[in-house]
Amino acid sequence: MSHPITLARGAVSAVVEPAFGGRITAFRHGDTDIFSPIPADGSRDLASPAACGCFPLVPWSNRIRDARLHVEGETVDLAPTELPAGHAIHGHGLRRIWEAESDGTTLRVHYAHEAGVGGWPWPYRAAQVIVLDEDGMTVTLSVLNGGEGAMPVGLGFHPYFPQTAGTRLTLPVATSWPPTEAEKFPVAGGQPVPPELDRREEGPVPMGLDQGFGGWEKTARIAWPERGVALTMTGEGPLDHVIVYTPTHGKYFCVEPVTHAIDAANLTETQGVADTGHAILPAGAEFSVSLRFIAEVI
Template sequence: MSNPVTLASGPISAVVEPAFGGRITAFRHGETDIFAPIPADGSRDLAAPASCGCFPLVPWSNRIRDARLHVERETVELAPTELPAGHAIHGHGLRRIWEAEQDGTTLRMHYAHEAGAGGWPWPYRAAQVIELDQEGMTVSLSVLNTGEGAMPVGLGFHPYFPQTPGTRLTLPVATSWPPTEAEKFPVDGGQPVPRDLDRREEGPVPMGLDQGFGGWEKSARIAWPEHGLALTMTGEGPLDHVIVYTPTHNRYFCVEPVTHAIDAANLAEIHGVSETGHAILAAGAEFSVSLRFTVAVL
């Protein structure tokens, strides 16, 4: 199954495109978009994914500096995918065609990664399950290490949300992982959250960010008063970090629940930074997370 798949339950509907990186290209309550939709003329080029919907982050999240992964005293040269910067970004899943099978309001997808593809020397199997009900959607993501040795692993979700003048955000986190002014990477561990970025209490979306936060309490709420809707995201599993991307063009913003900090392996292995979420998956073991999107009428 490679064509777009439509799932629907009551007022909730979603469109998933297995051939477009296993991406959810639409998520709606009635006629209102909860995810920023792909434009009618939007590109579905797997090499240059569009800024829309929600795609899976597997087997790592965000950027690996200079596409060089330092792990267990080895340096792995990955294929750079953020050009011209030369970093490796967002893993493999969004650039893969996923095999899919639909069962009513549930869609199951998977792909197998061969050792060495894209410079990643470890084989694995990724799986994604998308389930709809009348109150929202649950997305589960997992990686099975199919090799004979241990491999680094990270997972996450990259949803794009419509930005409106009245959009409100609640996002309880414990630490801020700001990048340096010159680069998009943190250089040390988590810091106290600045007052202007603290969203334990509801407030406007802070603009101009592209950074991570740690100690996420696995719940976030976004409200669109203009549309009379609110969304609650609830994480399960080791989704202890969240990346916030809020470009100043005001068309969309991203709140991305993930298992690790930006460049986590290099921070941990080279600089000895703690609490990065850097994880090693044993041969034959599985690593999994899930994210619940619950929609409420205001």
């Protein structure tokens, strides 16, 4: 089952495309798009997909500097996927064709990674379970280490949201992980959140960001008053970080709940930075997180 799959329950509906990186290409409340929909001319090329919907981040989130992973005293050279910069970005899931089974309101998609593909030497199995109810959608993402040794692991979700003049954001976090001016990587641990970026109380979406935050309280709210709709996201599991991407073109923005900081393994292993969320998954063990999306009329 590789064709687009529609799930619906009450006023809530979603479209999932297993062959397009297991991406949720639409999430709607009634006729209102909560995720930015794929444009009519949008690319479904797995090597260069359109910015839309919500894709899974597995087995790591965001960027690994120079596509070089330092872990437990070894260096692993990965296939660069952010060109021409030469970094490895967003893991494997968004570039894979997933297998699927559905009963109309619940969908399970999955794929198996063979050791060595893309330079990643550890075999694993990834799965998403997507469940709709009358209030929203819950997505559970998991990875199972299928090898004989431990492997580094990170998970997350990369939704795109419509940016409007009136969009409001509530995002309680404890620390800011700003990148250097010349690069998109933090060079130190978490810092106090600057007042202009503090969204413990509702405020406008801060523009021009591409950075992480730590100590996420596992809840966020986005409101579009002029569209008459709002979304609440709540996380379960070790989703202790969140990446905020707000390009200045103002068409969309991203609030990405994730388990670790940008380049977490390298920050931990080579610089001794604490609280990065870097995790090691033992052989045969499973690692999972869930994110619930609740849409409401306002």
